[in-house]
Amino acid sequence: MAKMPIETAVRRSDAIAKASGTQKYLSDMTFEGMLYSRMVRSSIPRGIIKNIEVPSLPEGYYFISHKDIPPEGKNELWMIAKDWKCFAENEVRYVGETIGLLVGPDRNVLANLLDDLIITYEEHEPAISIEEGLACKGGAFVNDTNIFCELEIKTGDEMDEVFNRADRVFEETYRTGFQEHVHLETNSVACVQEDDAFVIYASAQCPFYIRKSIAGLLNIPYDKIIVRQTTTGGAFGGKEHFPDVLAGPLLVAVNTIGKPIQMVFDRSEDMEFSVKRHPSRTIIKTALDDKGAILGMDIDVVYNVGGYLSCSFVVLQRGVFHATGCYGIPSTRIHGRGVATNTFPSDAFRGFGAPQTLFAIERHMDHLANFLGRDPLELRNEYLLKKGSLTNTNGHVYEEVKLPEMIKQITDASDYWRKAKEYGRGTGKGIGIALYNHGGAFTGNGEQMIIKGHARLHKHSDGTVDILVGSTEMGQGFQTALRKIAAQVLDLDLHMINYDNPDTSKVPDSGPTAASRSTMIVGKLVERAALLMKERYDSEEDFHVEVEYEHPEGFPWDQNTFQGDAYLGYGWGAAVVEVEVDALTSEVETKGIWVSHDVGHPIDELLIRGQVNGGVIQSLGYASMEKMENKKGYFKQNSMSDYIIPTSMDFPKMESFLVDNPYEFGPFGAKGMGELVFNGADAAFCEAVSRAIDRRICEIPIPPETIVELEIHGN
Amino acid sequence: METKIDFTLNGQQVSVTTDPLRRLLDVIREDFGLTGTKEGCGEGECGACSVLKDGKIITTCMVPIGAVGGSDIVTIDGLKETEQGKTIIEAFADGGAVQCGFCIPGMVMAAEDLLRSNPHPSEDEIRKGISGNICRCTGYDLIVESIALASERGDGLW
Numbered sequence: 030m031a032k033m034p035i036e037t038a039v040r041r042s043d044a045i046a047k048a049s050g051t052q053k054y055l056s057d058m059t060f061e062g063m064l065y066s067r068m069v070r071s072s073i074p075r076g077i078i079k080n081i082e083v084p085s086l087p088e089g090y091y092f093i094s095h096k097d098i099p100p101e102g103k104n105e106l107w108m109i110a111k112d113w114k115c116f117a118e119n120e121v122r123y124v125g126e127t128i129g130l131l132v133g134p135d136r137n138v139l140a141n142l143l144d145d146l147i148i149t150y151e152e153h154e155p156a157i158s159i160e161e162g163l164a165c166k167g168g169a170f171v172n173d174t175n176i177f178c179e180l181e182i183k184t185g186d187e188m189d190e191v192f193n194r195a196d197r198v199f200e201e202t203y204r205t206g207f208q209e210h211v212h213l214e215t216n217s218v219a220c221v222q223e224d225d226a227f228v229i230y231a232s233a234q235c236p237f238y239i240r241k242s243i244a245g246l247l248n249i250p251y252d253k254i255i256v257r258q259t260t261t262g263g264a265f266g267g268k269e270h271f272p273d274v275l276a277g278p279l280l281v282a283v284n285t286i287g288k289p290i291q292m293v294f295d296r297s298e299d300m301e302f303s304v305k306r307h308p309s310r311t312i313i314k315t316a317l318d319d320k321g322a323i324l325g326m327d328i329d330v331v332y333n334v335g336g337y338l339s340c341s342f343v344v345l346q347r348g349v350f351h352a353t354g355c356y357g358i359p360s361t362r363i364h365g366r367g368v369a370t371n372t373f374p375s376d377a378f379r380g381f382g383a384p385q386t387l388f389a390i391e392r393h394m395d396h397l398a399n400f401l402g403r404d405p406l407e408l409r410n411e412y413l414l415k416k417g418s419l420t421n422t423n424g425h426v427y428e429e430v431k432l433p434e435m436i437k438q439i440t441d442a443s444d445y446w447r448k449a450k451e452y453g454r455g456t457g458k459g460i461g462i463a464l465y466n467h468g469g470a471f472t473g474n475g476e477q478m479i480i481k482g483h484a485r486l487h488k489h490s491d492g493t494v495d496i497l498v499g500s501t502e503m504g505q506g507f508q509t510a511l512r513k514i515a516a517q518v519l520d521l522d523l524h525m526i527n528y529d530n531p532d533t534s535k536v537p538d539s540g541p542t543a544a545s546r547s548t549m550i551v552g553k554l555v556e557r558a559a560l561l562m563k564e565r566y567d568s569e570e571d572f573h574v575e576v577e578y579e580h581p582e583g584f585p586w587d588q589n590t591f592q593g594d595a596y597l598g599y600g601w602g603a604a605v606v607e608v609e610v611d612a613l614t615s616e617v618e619t620k621g622i623w624v625s626h627d628v629g630h631p632i633d634e635l636l637i638r639g640q641v642n643g644g645v646i647q648s649l650g651y652a653s654m655e656k657m658e659n660k661k662g663y664f665k666q667n668s669m670s671d672y673i674i675p676t677s678m679d680f681p682k683m684e685s686f687l688v689d690n691p692y693e694f695g696p697f698g699a700k701g702m703g704e705l706v707f708n709g710a711d712a713a714f715c716e717a718v719s720r721a722i723d724r725r726i727c728e729i730p731i732p733p734e735t736i737v738e739l740e741i742h743g744n
Numbered sequence: 745m746e747t748k749i750d751f752t753l754n755g756q757q758v759s760v761t762t763d764p765l766r767r768l769l770d771v772i773r774e775d776f777g778l779t780g781t782k783e784g785c786g787e788g789e790c791g792a793c794s795v796l797k798d799g800k801i802i803t804t805c806m807v808p809i810g811a812v813g814g815s816d817i818v819t820i821d822g823l824k825e826t827e828q829g830k831t832i833i834e835a836f837a838d839g840g841a842v843q844c845g846f847c848i849p850g851m852v853m854a855a856e857d858l859l860r861s862n863p864h865p866s867e868d869e870i871r872k873g874i875s876g877n878i879c880r881c882t883g884y885d886l887i888v889e890s891i892a893l894a895s896e897r898g899d900g901l902w
Contacts, residue, residue: 644883674878
């Protein structure tokens with residue numbers, strides 16, 4: 030084919046089937062003799078199960094619980110940690126914890142049975158907020174402290190010494206709330222028996238994670254569980270580990286009953302009883318010299334983990350490593366803790382811990398500038414990381430940091446400098462800027478030590494090539510990106526390259542679809558495999574090549590001390606947001622959004638634009654309207670009419686720029702970007718509102734009622 | 745109590761005998777196997793289950809089948825066979841409007857509804873036209889542009 034540059038947009042391979050409704054999602058599939066299931070869940074946040082009174086079940090209906098796990102199996106889901114049980118046995122730690130399944134052929138009958146099933150508890154006092162968790166309200170239930178996980182990293186001089194030297198100190202506390210993923214397709218899994226194996230069909234990001242997580246329930250080898258990813262209607266991290274929580278009970282139920290069983294959450298279940306983004310509290314204390322220069326920052330980060338650890342320690346690490354944002358600070362101490370509470374376990378969500386601390390540092394830079402009587406962007410510019418800068422883990426920035434160019438793009442396009450001067454504080458008009466980054470792929474040497482991703486290409490005698498990887502398409506465009514990479518290297522038409530939803534019995538494990546690693550790491554594997562295939566493509570008919578991840582030299586990392594290069598490379602971003610606040614109603618109208626990103630070299634300009642638009646709007650929703658409150662252990666919002674996410678009317682069309690900065694270790698120079706684009710528009714929005722109403726904003730979300738309170742009562 | 749309900753579905757005369765309180769959404773998906781119509785929220789908020797009833801857009805999760813007798817229902821599975829439907833779907837594919845895809849059949853229905861009443865909508869009119877449909881992936885810009893593209897390509901169709 031006539032070669033086009035890799036970045037030239039192509040039509041996504043899945044677009045027509047999805048738009049015309051012919052693409053099947055899990056809820057569109059049926060299996061012969063399929064039964065339905067409903068989860069029986071804890072209705073209290075903390076306590077001991079005293080009795081379960083199951084109503085009399087009609088023929089063909091079943092109640093499945095931990096008692097159905099065979100003696101050789103273990104009642105645990107193996108996520109990162111192994112603490113999350115498949116079925117609660119005795120203790121319950123949060124509202125919505127799985128206690129059992131009701132299974133049967135008619136969903137209305139199941140709903141009635143669920144109403145009639147009565148569980149009695151001995152109720153204990155729950156800890157809900159970060160402060161209640163830290164105070165061990167009701168008694169600690171994890172360790173003796175409720176601290177699930179903890180780390181501390183330091184650079185430069187000792188903090189006590191730095192603060193002794195300080196002329197002034199500026200300190201503030203920042204908070205972020207729960208966020209619900211609201212993937213349009215709710216969590217959906219089915220389990221069927223096929224020959225001597227169990228097949229899990231799942232709307233999920235990580236098929237191999239599911240297999241690992243649930244095999245121990247029956248104590249069977251991995252190859253007796255086949256996971257087939259079904260076309261996934263959005264995920265955003267919400268289907269990284271959480272599908273295990275559906276697949277585990279279904280596996281136990283199918284093992285007991287011997288028939289195919291499906292579980293599709295309705296929207297209220299999906300909102301009330303699923304994982305969320307970790308709420309956070311970050312305290313930043315900055316030591317300043319007599320000229321206003323930053324001597325050091327002492328940062329305390331706490332994430333609300335909820336009832337089980339799952340992947341929260343990794344989320345916390347990423348939060349800590351991003352806590353100084355895009356800035357080189359001479360001396361730092363960053364302490365991070367994950368606290369146990371009696372809320373639904375927090376888990377992966379686009380950004381994976383980085384958005385919370387980046388929000389904090391960006392608000393801190395704005396308020397610090399105000400405190401010093403300086404322009405917030407000028408202050409930022411003085412401390413920007415650049416190539417060779419030391420990071421907060423005593424590693425280095427290896428790539429050229431193009432933030433100055435990116436800042437110029439969006440300040441020019443938005444007329445930032447004029448507006449920043451013209452819109453006086455408290456005039457109802459405001460403009461704000463934020464800078465952000467995101468470390469690509471797994472932390473440190475995790476790609477080498479933990480994942481060891483594989484990718485395989487298979488050439489058929491008709492010349493077509495199958496891409497065999499365990500990484501998934503969940504809407505982000507990964508399958509199109511992969512096919513482009515292979516086609517470009519092999520010099521074939523795109524239609525000659527096939528990619529199917531992964532089946533763990535057919536594809537090698539290329540690691541989870543998470544951490545913005547898929548194009549950057551797995552795409553690189555496919556590029557390498559395609560180069561190997563190219564040498565033999567013309568001379569051989571039917572063959573395959575397989576490659577394993579190779580870690581680049583020269584990125585030292587110690588996972589015990591968290592010292593060295595936390596990431597192989599970073600994506601970078603800059604956002605300007607302009608708003609007007611209605612004087613009467615305090616409603617915010619966003620007047621403009623300008624963003625620039627460094628994603629290395631783009632694999633497809635249209636796919637990138639889709640990711641940028643979606644991530645930025647999700648971030649603006651997080652900042653402005655997505656309010657999820659937990660009162661006494663219960664989420665107050667459980668529907669799309671009370672948990673509001675952005676519509677087409679809420680934000681204007683954005684102007685989006687890219688800078689080209691090819692990444693040495695990525696396919697065609699690409700690096701991770703799916704999470705980056707979430708990481709900063711929230712802070713820019715808050716700064717714009719902050720200037721418009723002349724109030725400090727240290728907490729998100731800020732719906733109009735919060736703005737009214739700030740305007741009336743001040744800070 | 746089961747009732748016999750006759751209506752037109754994607755141009756065909758059909759009849760179901762069922763509980764009249766069942767949701768039109770379930771009848772479309774289960775009794776007729778037309779799974780292009782998706783359930784996103786079950787409360788009329790997200791628009792994923794949109795179809796045209798007598799030419800007007802409705803959310804089928806909020807309509808009991810008993811209210812459909814004698815109506816003309818067009819779902820995505822019918823619309824995709826028409827010139828108008830094909831034009832919108834092709835424009836969505838070329839314009840990058842499709843990511844996870846779950847909301848998209850409903851979006852295509854909303855686009856058809858909009859273009860029928862306003863064949864050349866402005867950006868603001870398109871945003872208003874799809875404001876009853878929630879998308880979590882795209883941030884809407886590329887959907888809006890794709891509907892403008894469909895309007896341009898399908899000039900005279902509506």
